[in-house]
Amino acid sequence: MKNYIQPGNTLTLTAPYAVTSGDGLLVGSIFGVASGTAALGESVEAALTGVYDLKKVASQAWAAGDKVYWDNTAREATKTTTSNTLIGVAVVAVAGGAGDTIGRVRLNGAF
Numbered sequence: 001m002k003n004y005i006q007p008g009n010t011l012t013l014t015a016p017y018a019v020t021s022g023d024g025l026l027v028g029s030i031f032g033v034a035s036g037t038a039a040l041g042e043s044v045e046a047a048l049t050g051v052y053d054l055k056k057v058a059s060q061a062w063a064a065g066d067k068v069y070w071d072n073t074a075r076e077a078t079k080t081t082t083s084n085t086l087i088g089v090a091v092v093a094v095a096g097g098a099g100d101t102i103g104r105v106r107l108n109g110a111f
Helices: none
Strands: 010-014 024-027 030-034 043-047 049-055 067-071 076-078 085-090 102-108
Touching: 010 024, 010 030, 024 043, 030 049, 030 102, 043 049, 049 076
Parallel strands: none
Antiparallel strands: 010 043, 024 030, 030 043, 049 102, 067 076, 067 085, 085 102
């Protein structure tokens, strides 16, 4: 096809805040995981698909298959839907203890 551009699994985005490799970022309705470090306003490659360990709300248990949202204010993943953006699903259960701050998420690659 002459109008095909790229697969779209990664995009170059403008960092809406400082990010380091592995951080989630939300640009409009596009959620991705930064592949490198970028300051506010700099370009950064972001993965839109795949499975990633992301910072999550502490003391929130997840079950495999739970919908996962991005809280752009706290810059962490959550099961709370209110004012947050759907980013994917949990792929493994995670306990809800205060120290359970990482969740494994399969990104949905959509908005």
